[in-house]
Amino acid sequence: xxxxxxxxxxxxxxxxxxxxDPAAAQEVEAVSVWGKxxxxxxxxxxxxxxxxxxxxxxxxxxxxxxxxxxxxxGLAATQHSGxxxxxxxxxxxxxxxxxxxxxxxxxxxPLNLPSHGxxxxxxxxxxxxPEFVHDIGxxxxxxxxxxxxxxxxxxxAFETADHLHGDGLQAWLGQNxxxxxxxxxxLSDNAIVAADLSTSRGAWTTPEDLRKINILSRLLISGWxxxxxxxxxxxxxxxxxxxxxxxSGTLGRPDAVDTTDGGxxxxxxxxxxxxxxxxxxxxxxxxxRYRLDLWSNFTYFLDDPANGDQFQQVDQRWVYGxxxxxxxxxxxxxxxxxxxxxxxxxxxxxxxxxxxxxxVRRATVRQDRLxxxxxxxxxxxxxxxxxxxxxxxxxxxxxxxxxxxxxxxxSGEVTDALLSPKLALAWRISKTFELYGDAGRGFHSNDxxxxxxxxxxxxxxxxxRAPLLSPAEGAELGAxxxxxxxxxxxxVWALNVDSELIYVGDAGFTEAAGATRRVGLETLIDWxxxxxxxxxxxxxxxxxxxxxxxPEGDRIPNAVGAVLTAGVSWKPGAASTLSLTxxxxxxxxxxxxxxxxxxxxxxxxxxxxxDLDRVSVMVEAxxxxxxxxxDIAYVYASRLPGxxxxxxxxxxxxxxxxxxxxxxLKVNF
Numbered sequence: 001x002x003x004x005x006x007x008x009x010x011x012x013x014x015x016x017x018x019x020x021d022p023a024a025a026q027e028v029e030a031v032s033v034w035g036k037x038x039x040x041x042x043x044x045x046x047x048x049x050x051x052x053x054x055x056x057x058x059x060x061x062x063x064x065x066x067x068x069x070x071x072x073x074g075l076a077a078t079q080h081s082g083x084x085x086x087x088x089x090x091x092x093x094x095x096x097x098x099x100x101x102x103x104x105x106x107x108x109x110p111l112n113l114p115s116h117g118x119x120x121x122x123x124x125x126x127x128x129x130p131e132f133v134h135d136i137g138x139x140x141x142x143x144x145x146x147x148x149x150x151x152x153x154x155x156x157a158f159e160t161a162d163h164l165h166g167d168g169l170q171a172w173l174g175q176n177x178x179x180x181x182x183x184x185x186x187l188s189d190n191a192i193v194a195a196d197l198s199t200s201r202g203a204w205t206t207p208e209d210l211r212k213i214n215i216l217s218r219l220l221i222s223g224w225x226x227x228x229x230x231x232x233x234x235x236x237x238x239x240x241x242x243x244x245x246x247x248s249g250t251l252g253r254p255d256a257v258d259t260t261d262g263g264x265x266x267x268x269x270x271x272x273x274x275x276x277x278x279x280x281x282x283x284x285x286x287x288x289r290y291r292l293d294l295w296s297n298f299t300y301f302l303d304d305p306a307n308g309d310q311f312q313q314v315d316q317r318w319v320y321g322x323x324x325x326x327x328x329x330x331x332x333x334x335x336x337x338x339x340x341x342x343x344x345x346x347x348x349x350x351x352x353x354x355x356x357x358x359x360v361r362r363a364t365v366r367q368d369r370l371x372x373x374x375x376x377x378x379x380x381x382x383x384x385x386x387x388x389x390x391x392x393x394x395x396x397x398x399x400x401x402x403x404x405x406x407x408x409x410x411s412g413e414v415t416d417a418l419l420s421p422k423l424a425l426a427w428r429i430s431k432t433f434e435l436y437g438d439a440g441r442g443f444h445s446n447d448x449x450x451x452x453x454x455x456x457x458x459x460x461x462x463x464x465r466a467p468l469l470s471p472a473e474g475a476e477l478g479a480x481x482x483x484x485x486x487x488x489x490x491x492v493w494a495l496n497v498d499s500e501l502i503y504v505g506d507a508g509f510t511e512a513a514g515a516t517r518r519v520g521l522e523t524l525i526d527w528x529x530x531x532x533x534x535x536x537x538x539x540x541x542x543x544x545x546x547x548x549x550x551p552e553g554d555r556i557p558n559a560v561g562a563v564l565t566a567g568v569s570w571k572p573g574a575a576s577t578l579s580l581t582x583x584x585x586x587x588x589x590x591x592x593x594x595x596x597x598x599x600x601x602x603x604x605x606x607x608x609x610x611d612l613d614r615v616s617v618m619v620e621a622x623x624x625x626x627x628x629x630x631d632i633a634y635v636y637a638s639r640l641p642g643x644x645x646x647x648x649x650x651x652x653x654x655x656x657x658x659x660x661x662x663x664x665l666k667v668n669f
Contacts, residue, residue, distance in 0.1 A: 047478020082237030093542030099123025142442020145393030174662030280327030393422030401448030412452030601629030
């Protein structure tokens with residue numbers, strides 16, 4: 001891969017942090033705590049929020065790093081392209097694409113990317129190394145004042161450990177020439193360095209040739225946790241294929257139409273965080289450097305029968321920002337307060353869409369430069385009123401952007417602001433039972449280019465602008481019970497989105513989807529049957545509809561109606577662990593009139609770990625039953641060679657990866 005700009009700078013920063021003066025780092029005491037799923041009774045303000053700790057997901061089998069997010073009940077992650085591209089996420093009746101209505105952060109640093117070249121809020125979790133994460137916090141719905149842009153369906157916070165789980169080295173090998181090496185080393189009590197190197201041919205006819213590197217370095221000094229992260233990947237992609245070609249025998253399930261699709265990406269992050277428990281302060285500052293080059297071809301030869309329809313999407317940016325949270329202690333029995341502020345600047349040097357053939361550019365659809373900023377101020381006031389713990393919240397957000405487009409007619413400046421009230425009620429009926437009621441407004445930002453656009457970059461026709469901020473209102477009732485090793489939660493919720501106008505990065509224009517209404521039910525069971533056996537299961541059902549009576553139908557394409565997950569963790573011996581996970585994605589409409597629907601997909605993964613003193617042997621079986629389901633499916637028109645010029649409307653799908661076995665060896669130093 002051609003080196004990305006400033007790569008040497010970021011790798012050098014990681015090395016400097018890792019090799020920093022150990023004597024100075026001794027000022028901070030090392031403390032490491034890992035536990036099971038947290039007890040949220042008396043702490044949570046909704047039934048749909050919680051924490052998952054390291055010991056819960058350390059034994060979770062994972063096909064891709066992004067699937068770590070499936071530790072959140074009711075959330076599913078799939079893939080329709082190469083392993084280096086962001087996952088598709090499904091939660092509460094949203095096909096979140098690559099992150100439009102799901103916010104995520106790593107150690108307080110936001111990961112979503114606004115006005116992204118591939119899709120608004122692009123969320124690539126491939127930079128995560130599961131072994132480096134020690135806690136996952138989640139909140140569904142727009143009820144928390146501290147969560148802002150993209151936190152419509154929910155927000156997920158990944159936290160890495162200040163001290164990893166001991167010095168060690170893991171080596172994995174598996175089918176399809178999959179190799180992985182993970183290592184961590186403490187250079188002092190308060191300085192660590194860790195690395196994750198992966199390569200794989202992939203299960204597809206066209207070699208995926210994934211090459212990925214993650215480097216994490218951290219220094220604890222004077223109360224600050226300073227982290228440097230470097231992530232770099234390249235891959236070939238087997239994108240979705242038309243079902244008609246598979247049924248006719250023209251293509252096999254692992255085949256590709258355009259064998260030159262793929263991408264390369266990098267992300268370098270430097271952050272500093274200080275948690276001052278004495279004064280109730282949490283401070284985060286960060287800088288990021290990001291780049292993506294992505295080549296895709298979804299319609300094959302429909303738009304250009306001679307050269308093909310492949311296109312390249314480019315995104316190059318610097319991101320600067322920070323946040324400050326303060327907890328204010330009140331009088332016993334009185335009000336307590338939390339306040340916060342945040343600011344962010346995305347300096348996007350290039351965001352472009354190009355027509356290509358075999359990754360060679362033929363034409364520029366649009367190429368832009370823009371600066372996008374945001375600032376927020378929020379507060380929460382909490383007090384016990386009789387038997388009820390009440391939290392009132394208010395958030396104020398301001399956004400702005402300056403777009404310098406290749407076509408000057410699509411240049412411009414735009415600003416927008418939004419006030420979002422929040423309310424959370426918790427009634428602790430007993431030591432084991434709690435009821436909740438929540439309501440609030442949230443939002444996601446739209447691509448700034450779509451907010452100033454005047455003409456379609458392809459046809460030149462007038463284009464509809466999208467508002468910079470798209471609000472949503474939600475409410476939820478829930479319950480939580482805990483006792484005898486059993487945790488039960490249940491919630492019913494509703495979410496109304498006023499407008500789902502979005503900017504379509506694959507085409508370069510805005511698309512109006514209209515207002516939507518969603519209602520749903522979620523349940524979670526976590527049962528510690530014995531000290532050696534734990535069972536979990538979650539079920540989420542959603543009814544998602546366009547508001548009103550659209551003539552083309554009221555169904556929302558790709559809004560999955562049901563997600564069922566289950567898991568078992570069993571210790572057959574003191575030094576061995578067996579875990580199995582099951583996930584079923586229900587059917588979803590692929591067209592607004594519900595005339596075409598996707599097929600349900602179910603998968604089982606397994607992991608066995610045998611500890612032998614300082615050595616552990618691991619065997620991972622992915623897609624254990626060799627399911628032949630689809631990871632994702634869409635309906636649209638495409639054209640293969642020899643087909644009508646107008647194309648053929650068909651289901652296009654990406655199959656789940658066939659069964660594969662991986663074997664790993666871990667050595668603790």
